[in-house]
Amino acid sequence: xxxxVLVTGAGGFIGRHxxxxxxxxxxxxxxxxRADGDLLSPGAPERLIAERRPTxxxxxxxxxxxxxxxxxxxxxxxxxxxxxxxxxxxxSGGERAVFAGTCxxxxxxxxxxxxxxxxxxxxxxxxAAKHAVQSAxxxxxxxxxxxxxxxxxxxxxxxxxxxxxLVPAVIRGLLAGERVAVTHGRQVRDFMHVADVGGAFAALVxxxxxxxxxxxxxxxxxxxxxxxxxxARLGREDLIGFGERAAPAGDPAVLLADVTRLREHVGxxxxxxxxxGLDETxxxxxxx
Amino acid sequence: xxxxVLVTGAGGFIGRHxxxxxxxxxxxxxxxxRADGDLLSPGAPERLIAERRPTxxxxxxxxxxxxxxxxxxxxxxxxxxxxxxxxxxxxSGGERAVFAGTCxxxxxxxxxxxxxxxxxxxxxxxxAAKHAVQSAxxxxxxxxxxxxxxxxxxxxxxxxxxxxxLVPAVIRGLLAGERVAVTHGRQVRDFMHVADVGGAFAALVxxxxxxxxxxxxxxxxxxxxxxxxxxARLGREDLIGFGERAAPAGDPAVLLADVTRLREHVGxxxxxxxxxGLDETxxxxxxx
Numbered sequence: 001x002x003x004x005v006l007v008t009g010a011g012g013f014i015g016r017h018x019x020x021x022x023x024x025x026x027x028x029x030x031x032x033x034r035a036d037g038d039l040l041s042p043g044a045p046e047r048l049i050a051e052r053r054p055t056x057x058x059x060x061x062x063x064x065x066x067x068x069x070x071x072x073x074x075x076x077x078x079x080x081x082x083x084x085x086x087x088x089x090x091x092s093g094g095e096r097a098v099f100a101g102t103c104x105x106x107x108x109x110x111x112x113x114x115x116x117x118x119x120x121x122x123x124x125x126x127x128a129a130k131h132a133v134q135s136a137x138x139x140x141x142x143x144x145x146x147x148x149x150x151x152x153x154x155x156x157x158x159x160x161x162x163x164x165x166l167v168p169a170v171i172r173g174l175l176a177g178e179r180v181a182v183t184h185g186r187q188v189r190d191f192m193h194v195a196d197v198g199g200a201f202a203a204l205v206x207x208x209x210x211x212x213x214x215x216x217x218x219x220x221x222x223x224x225x226x227x228x229x230x231x232a233r234l235g236r237e238d239l240i241g242f243g244e245r246a247a248p249a250g251d252p253a254v255l256l257a258d259v260t261r262l263r264e265h266v267g268x269x270x271x272x273x274x275x276x277g278l279d280e281t282x283x284x285x286x287x288x
Numbered sequence: 289x290x291x292x293v294l295v296t297g298a299g300g301f302i303g304r305h306x307x308x309x310x311x312x313x314x315x316x317x318x319x320x321x322r323a324d325g326d327l328l329s330p331g332a333p334e335r336l337i338a339e340r341r342p343t344x345x346x347x348x349x350x351x352x353x354x355x356x357x358x359x360x361x362x363x364x365x366x367x368x369x370x371x372x373x374x375x376x377x378x379x380s381g382g383e384r385a386v387f388a389g390t391c392x393x394x395x396x397x398x399x400x401x402x403x404x405x406x407x408x409x410x411x412x413x414x415x416a417a418k419h420a421v422q423s424a425x426x427x428x429x430x431x432x433x434x435x436x437x438x439x440x441x442x443x444x445x446x447x448x449x450x451x452x453x454l455v456p457a458v459i460r461g462l463l464a465g466e467r468v469a470v471t472h473g474r475q476v477r478d479f480m481h482v483a484d485v486g487g488a489f490a491a492l493v494x495x496x497x498x499x500x501x502x503x504x505x506x507x508x509x510x511x512x513x514x515x516x517x518x519x520a521r522l523g524r525e526d527l528i529g530f531g532e533r534a535a536p537a538g539d540p541a542v543l544l545a546d547v548t549r550l551r552e553h554v555g556x557x558x559x560x561x562x563x564x565g566l567d568e569t570x571x572x573x574x575x576x
Contacts, residue, residue: 041333071431079424080371087364119407128427133421136367138417143359 005205006030006054008039008085009025013161014100018058018197025206030054032061040077045085049092057089058177058205059099062130064160070104082133086140086148094146097137098205101152101212101256105131105264114258116210121252138211147210151201154216154257158194158277159284167278168225171285172237172263181244185224188254192217193272200268209265216257217270229278291305293493294318294342296327297349300447302441305486306346313494318342320349328365328384333373337380338541345377345385346493354450358392370421374428374436382434386493389500391441391543393419401438402546403500411538415535426499435498436575439489442504442545446482446499447567455566458515462522469532473512476542480505488556497553504545505558515524517566545561 005022009015019029030052037044039061063069064076082099089097101220104127107119122128134150141148157167162189166182173180177199192215224242231237262268271278293310297303298319307317318340322367325332350366351357370387377385392415392423395407411418429436445455456468461468480488480503488503512530519525550556560568 024406038506046330073428073432076371076375076428078370080375080419083364083368083371083420087368090364121408122427124424125427125431128423131365131369132424135410135416135423136420139410139413140361143413146363215539282332 004028005056007058017195018201021199023203046088049088053094060100070126079129079132097148101150103154108252109256112256150212151215152186153191174234179240183247187223193277196270197249213261214257218259291315291343292342295346305483308481309490337376341538348388358412358414367417367420372501385436389438391442396540399542400544437498442478456502462524469529471535481565482557501549502545506547541572
């Protein structure tokens with residue numbers, strides 16, 4: 001029996017890796033990206049499902065515009081379109097749906113986020129809109145099926161990330177020989193290579209796990225460690241200015257994921273070490 | 289300047305009272321009920337806003353079918369339609385929106401529910417779908433406006449309630465001289481007369497308060513007290529069988545509302561005492 005998975009946001013940062021990993025797992029991938037039209041236009045989600053008739057759904061598409069997505073007005077439209085897409089999928093007889101959620105759904109004062117224990121208290125419009133979809137979809141799936149899982153993405157990095165995000169910004173600055181101003185760097189985070197994130201979503205589609213699952217590497221790292229590693233690899237520790245930039249308001253000291261569900265229930269182990277992942281990312285920017 | 293409020297669910301249990309109270313406050317009421325078409329059909333919310341051009345929105349409509357609404361599949365469609373309605377209202381230049389939420393959004397293990405402190409952990413599809421709308425709408429309103437408030441309804445009663453709900457069922461049984469089997473009755477709840485609930489929503493529309501507001505009377509009462517009062521008024525204490533019916537699974541011992549926001553910020557005081565409200569409800573059923 002053919003398993004046909006519709007992937008929205010298939011051309012995105014995570015989507016490209018998820019598509020490759022789903023193909024490796026034997027899925028027929030129905031990729032939907034920006035070229036397939038705007039998912040936010042009225043009736044578009046319903047038409048997409050009617051035309052592609054997927055057995056599985058991996059919904060990654062959302063506004064991810066760097067620096068703007070946190071408070072963009074269209075987060076509301078994305079929530080509405082996501083509910084429309086899921087409803088059309090359910091009504092078409094779809095078998096299993098997986099969505100991209102976010103660590104921004106959690107109360108960030110809690111340190112280590114656990115799917116079934118940490119309060120959900122999004123502090124941003126993006127987090128609230130994602131959480132809205134999770135609340136409605138998870139409850140509907142639990143009551144009526146088909147099964148659905150919700151992968152909460154933490155921090156990620158890798159080749160071809162938006163140039164203004166932390167890792168690319170540091171690499172680009174150092175390659176250009178410019179001084180790089182960063183925050184104090186003591187923030188403890190969980191960074192996962194984007195290929196591992198895409199692989200985790202493919203595994204989640206291919207599993208029977210339902211509900212929320214943190215998608216993260218499970219290895220705490222400080223931002224200082226990441227920046228220092230990049231600087232050491234490029235031999236330009238002299239250019240880094242820790243503390244020369246203010247940390248954003250509300251920036252939590254520790255924001256980590258409990259990855260028990262991902263590791264033990266979904267069976268995902270990251271393939272990249274942080275060192276290998278950063279080396280690969282440096283190499284990618286060198287080749288630009 | 290004319291204030292034109294679109295009321296969805298205007299013909300419903302709460303809606304009829306909200307409409308009357310809004311007219312008393314000088315609003316022009318654009319009532320939308322079932323006769324105006326199905327809000328769940330594609331494009332219907334957008335058409336409703338385009339045709340009526342309200343300055344204010346009071347969105348009460350939802351699936352409220354007794355015994356079925358908690359887990360009905362169309363809770364998802366109602367969440368989607370509610371987001372669509374709000375987006376259309378925002379885009380049309382609407383000034384203020386108020387929504388009907390539910391105590392079922394809260395974690396029911398907490399006893400007294402406070403808007404800004406009690407965790408939101410809906411245990412039902414209905415609660416999760418309502419909460420989905422609240423999460424997205426409140427965050428959007430806080431970030432971009434127009435202002436929005438979210439009235440969380442607790443327990444209510446009054447004339448013309450669905451005949452199978454607690455108060456009407458007891459009255460009807462006693463009036464018919466039948467034995468009435470009820471649960472142990474020690475559950476502590478907050479019951480507000482439906483006219484006071486409608487009045488509270490009108491006051492919320494007419495206020496500048498934003499975010500979640502509990503809509504409740506603030507007076508704890510046991511179910512035993514309510515049932516005993518009805519039996520005493522009807523002189524048929526002999527027909528009541530406390531404990532002859534099992535309480536539903538997960539029925540919380542105490543489920544109350546902190547009404548500080550409603551009382552002090554919105555300025556609402558209930559007009560009905562429980563005794564007067566129950567007497568009026570008995571009289572209504574006698575006249576059937």
